[in-house]
Every structure is written in structure tokens, then in C-alpha cells.
Amino acid sequence: MGVDKITGKAQNITAKISAHYVDNARNLPWRVPPELSAAGRLPEPYHVWLSEVMLQQTTVAAVIAYFQKFTKRWPTVADLAKADEADVLAAWAGLGYYARARNLHKCARYVCNNLSGIFPSEEKELLKLPGIGAYTAAAIAAIAFGQRAVVVDANIERLVARLFAIDTPLPKGKADIRIAMDALTPDARTPRDSAGDFAQACMDIGASICSAKAPKCEICPVQAHCAAYAKGDQERYPVKPPKKAKPLRKGRFFWIEQDEKLLLVTRPAKGMLGSMRALPDDGWAAGKDGHGQPPLDGNWQLHENVVQHSFTHFSLEVDLAVYQTEKIVINKGDNRKAEPGPQLDDAIWWPVNGIEDAGLPTLFAKAVDWAVKRKLKE
Incomplete structure (x- = not known):
């Protein structure tokens, strides 16, 4: 659809989406309700920024608890800045x-x-901050500061592609979708016309009505304007390229336990899961299998394929090797420090019963959960 046709439909679409938001806005802890934003109240920029970073490639349902935990522990950006990484x-x-x-x-x-x-x-200033890209900068400017900015997340992308039957395959089609969203985005003449509330209104419709599968077109406020609905092929949009098969990698984790404490390491700062606490492993990576060699000499009991985990560009199949030999030496002055050994520099002992507090990445938490349920420590 050409730009002129998009512009011609935009005013009615924008008005209906905005009106729908007034009565149907989701109640989210980082938002200001539409009745308050209409009176000129804006949300806390720290909250908008934090939620937008968390929401990247993550569902709202998963983010809510994390957002509440973060803001309780670090109520301000200054508190977060003072925290240890x-x-x-x-x-x-x-x-x-x-x-x-x-x-x-x-x-x-x-x-x-x-x-x-x-x-x-x-x-333009938000884009200079670490970790803030084009989408996040636009969302913060519009939602937290009432600036006119064109916000396009995955939900908005789907809604707009369907409204105008934009059939240019992604990622090239993103440019056409942004042009259409630009035409829809209000000029923020009044708080109720703000680009921030409009973006959130589109997000809500995309999440709750214009879903990827089985969209609820019968309750959509802009059904009458939707080109994809008129064609009867809503789920075709946005058009995506064929998925590439993910390579399968193999890795091995090592379970070393002593006195009800589990040996953990801190992963290198650079690379996958950088600086995270984890079980020792065999150096698996996105581009290669692990070498399989244990970090300590001794008797190891191998359990094959205990975890399967999917990353964006590859899948990982994990074996777990359990240390069966005599106790390893620890420093008596600090019962959470292990004597450094091969690949175990800066290792720490962590109580198995409190392992949920170690902050292990999901991949390693899966392996620990598998082991604890089978009482490997015994």
C-alpha cells in the first residue's frame, strides 16, 4: 500500500485505537493509567527504561515479577548504579x-x-546510552517524556503490517512498517493525543487482540480498516523469511560437591552468559562443541543428555559429569573459597539448599534442578 493511502486511513485508525486504550489499557506496574496521562502525568523515566530493557524479547507476564523485584531492591537509577554487577x-x-x-x-x-x-x-541523546537502541530510545522518549517518537515493537509491527497488508518480507519490510506507524503516530498536541499512550495502545492491541495466531478480529477496534482482515489472510502478516535450522551443539557440565556445598565458577566477562555464576563446563560455544575434559583428575560419573536448551542461533545438549573421588582441598579461612585448580580460578562453594540464590542462568539452573531431584549429591 502506498504512502498516500496509508495517510488517508491514518486519522480514523489513530482515533479508534486511542479511544480503545482509554477503557482497555493493561494495568502494568511501570505504566501511568490513561486517565492520569490525559491529565498530564508522565511515568518515571527509570521505570520506563527498566521495563523496556526487560521486555526486549521477553513477555510481559515474565517481566512483571522481575520489574517489581528490581524496583524494590533498587528503587532509583542511583541505587542500581551503586549495585555490584x-x-x-x-x-x-x-x-x-x-x-x-x-x-x-x-x-x-x-x-x-x-x-x-x-x-x-x-x-538522539538516549541513543548514546549503553544498551539503548532505536526502539528503546523511541519508547522512552514517547512514554516517559511525551515526545513524538515512532515506536515499533513486535506487537506494533504485527498490527501495522496487517492493517496495511504490508507484504515486503522482514527484515526489509520493517522500513515500510515504520513509515506506516509514523503516519499513525499523533503529534502529541495534548496529553491524550500523546505518542506514548498511542504506542502503548498499539502494543496492547497487538498483545491481546492482534496476536500472531488466531487473532481476535471480532473485537478489534480497527477491524473495518484492516486490509489483511478484508483479504481473510491475517496470519500471513508480517511476512517473515523461512526459518533456518539451528545447529545442535554438545556441552558438558561438572558437578563437584563437598559438605552440602556445590562448586560454582564465574564465567568470563566476554562471551555467552558473561560474568554469570555457573557450574564448571567444557568450553562449549555457539560455534563448537565442548571438549569434554573435566577440570579435575578423578573418577567421574557421566549422565548423558540431561538438559536440552535453545538459544537464538543454536541448540545445546548437555551432559552432566559428577565428581566421585576424594574431597578437594579448600581454604579453611573462608569456607566458600576453593583452592584454584585447572579452570577453577575464582571458584566458590555455594550451599546446595540455597542454590536458587546463586542467580544461575536458566541453562545451568536446569542442570542443577535435574541433579537435585535425583539426589546426585548423595
Whole structure:
């Protein structure tokens, strides 16, 4: 559909989406309800930024509890900036895509050290912050500061592609979708016309009505304007390229336990799951299998294929090797420090009964859960 036709339909679509939001907005802990935003109240920028970073490639349902935990523990961006990175990563455990957590901490420190703890309101300035890309900058500018910005997340992408039957395959089609969303986005003349509320209104319709499968077109406020609905092929949009088969990698984790404590290591800062606490492993990576060699000499009992985990670009099949030999030496002065051995520098002992507090990434938490349920420690 050409730009002229998009512009011609835009005003009616925008008005209906905005009106629908007034009565149907989702109640989310980082939002200001539409009746308050209409009176000129804006949400806390820290909350908008935190939620938007968490929501990248993660569902709202999964994010709510993490958002509440973070804001209770670190109520302000200054509090988050003062935190240890290890604590931030541990609190993030389970959300995945851990580079987000590292960038979150870097950004908090940057805002406090360079901007007196105040987030900039302009997109171009927000883009200079660690971990903030085009979408996040637009969302913060629109929602937290009332700026006119064109916000396009996955839900909006799907809604707009269907409204205008944009059939250019992704990712090339993103440009056409953004042009259409630009035509729909209000000029923020009044709080009720704000680009922030409009973006959130589109997000809500995309999440609850214009879903990827079985969209609820019968209750959609803009059904009459939807080109895909008129064609009867809503689920075709947005058009995506064929999925590539993921390569399968093999890795091995090592379970070393002593006195009801489990040996954990801190992963290298660079690379997958960087700086996270984890079980020792055999160096598996996205591009290669692990070498399978244990970090200590001794008798190991091998349990094959105990965990299967899917990453964005590959899948991992994990074996678990359990140390069966005599106790390893520890420093008596600190019962959580292990004597450094091969691949075990900076290792720590962590109580098995409190392993949920270690902040293990989901992949390693799965392996620990498998082991604990089978009482391997006995």
C-alpha cells in the first residue's frame, strides 16, 4: 500500500485505537493509567527504561515479577548504579539475554556519573546510552517524556503490517512498517493525543487482540480498516523469511560437591552468559562443541543428555559429569573459597539448599534442578 493511502486511513485508525486504550489499557506496574496521562502525568523515566530493557524479547507476564523485584531492591537509577554487577546479574537470572543486564548496569552508572542521574528526553541523546537502541530510545522518549517518537515493537509491527497488508518480507519490510506507524503516530498536541499512550495502545492491541495466531478480529477496534482482515489472510502478516535450522551443539557440565556445598565458577566477562555464576563446563560455544575434559583428575560419573536448551542461533545438549573421588582441598579461612585448580580460578562453594540464590542462568539452573531431584549429591 502506498504512502498516500496509508495517510488517508491514518486519522480514523489513530482515533479508534486511542479511544480503545482509554477503557482497555493493561494495568502494568511501570505504566501511568490513561486517565492520569490525559491529565498530564508522565511515568518515571527509570521505570520506563527498566521495563523496556526487560521486555526486549521477553513477555510481559515474565517481566512483571522481575520489574517489581528490581524496583524494590533498587528503587532509583542511583541505587542500581551503586549495585555490584554480580548482584544485578543474579537478580536477572532466568530472564535470558544477559547482555541486557550488563548494559542495564552500565547505563545506570553512565546516567549517574555523566548526567547527574537524569535520563535525557530526546531520542538522539538516549541513543548514546549503553544498551539503548532505536526502539528503546523511541519508547522512552514517547512514554516517559511525551515526545513524538515512532515506536515499533513486535506487537506494533504485527498490527501495522496487517492493517496495511504490508507484504515486503522482514527484515526489509520493517522500513515500510515504520513509515506506516509514523503516519499513525499523533503529534502529541495534548496529553491524550500523546505518542506514548498511542504506542502503548498499539502494543496492547497487538498483545491481546492482534496476536500472531488466531487473532481476535471480532473485537478489534480497527477491524473495518484492516486490509489483511478484508483479504481473510491475517496470519500471513508480517511476512517473515523461512526459518533456518539451528545447529545442535554438545556441552558438558561438572558437578563437584563437598559438605552440602556445590562448586560454582564465574564465567568470563566476554562471551555467552558473561560474568554469570555457573557450574564448571567444557568450553562449549555457539560455534563448537565442548571438549569434554573435566577440570579435575578423578573418577567421574557421566549422565548423558540431561538438559536440552535453545538459544537464538543454536541448540545445546548437555551432559552432566559428577565428581566421585576424594574431597578437594579448600581454604579453611573462608569456607566458600576453593583452592584454584585447572579452570577453577575464582571458584566458590555455594550451599546446595540455597542454590536458587546463586542467580544461575536458566541453562545451568536446569542442570542443577535435574541433579537435585535425583539426589546426585548423595
